[in-house]
Amino acid sequence: MSKIAFIGLGNMGRPMAENLVKAGHEVAGFDMAAASVQAFAKNGGIAARSTGEALADAEVVVTMLPAGPHVRGAYLDGEGILASARPGALMIDCSTIDVDSARAVAAAASDRGFAMIDAPVSGGTGGAAAATLTFMVGGPDAAVERANPYLAQMGKTIVHCGGAGTGQAAKICNNMILGISMAAVSEAFALAEKLGLDAQKLYDVSSKSSGQCWSLTTYCPTPGPVPTSPANRGYAPGFTADMMLKDLKLSQQAAQASGAVTPLGAEAMTVYQLLSAAGGGAKDFSVVLPYLAGRLCDFL
Secondary structure (H helix, E strand, O other), X not given: OOEEEEEOOOOOHHHHHHHHHHOOOEEXXXXXXXXXXXXXXXXXXXXXXXXXXXXXXXXXXXXXXXXXXXXXHHHHOOOOHHHHOOOOOEEEEOOOOOHHHHHHHHHHHHHOOXXXXXXXXXXXXXXXXXXXXEEEEEOOHHHHHHHHHHHHOOEEEEEEEEOOOHHHHHHHHHHHHHHXXXXXXXXXXXXXXXXXXOHHHHHHHHOOOOOOOHHHHOOOOOXXXXXXXXXXXXXXXXXXXXXXHHHHHHHHHHHHHHOOOOHHHHHHHHHHHHHHHHHHOOOEHHHHHHHHOOOHHHHO
């Protein structure tokens, strides 16, 4: 078994780190929130008081951080991960960040002799807890091969998308599809309500017709048709509206930088900006339906 440093013990990071502990690894975890570190320690992890303490003798470093600037800072600062890690340590960044930051950090890691992959995830907090996440992986073949056993202990599906940054590219493209499709499904249910069509009847038709999609059949945004969806528990988050907004912003930054034409992605981003401004950012991203229907206040 390996000695692992896990930096970032938030809603996703802590259950992922705990699954590595369950797999038998010695995992030292650090987070800026002391309560998260303490909770991790109660579940078998080692509480570290700093990134440097977590890194001591670690063979593998896993990071799960909020955004590109946090990842750049964690790896590139003078006393950061690349300056302090054990020579030859494997770097796995599971954050969802911009492609440019992912490639810049990977290049810096390579220059210092470290193998590194970007491995953002899909599957939400439920997938993190159940170790059923999907990893979208970018990086050299050899680094991915080294990382695969650890990823398999935190997730169910691992897709090697290409070189450095392609994991991030896959994540933001996938979540742009998700954001657009959830907005579309929510608009349809909002329209159905105005037209006097029962939500269950629309589901019964669309789930077996050309409107079928994951946002409808697995994560239906209206209460009733899919009992396990967040709509049936007051839109308690598996994946918050603010996190969707973050990913849609990343998709539009990438589209602008690359010259891609993504008008629906841009419109979906605007919808989630308005939803967040209205106070729904901490709710599940499927709360876009009551927002569009004028009932967001019922869930705040």
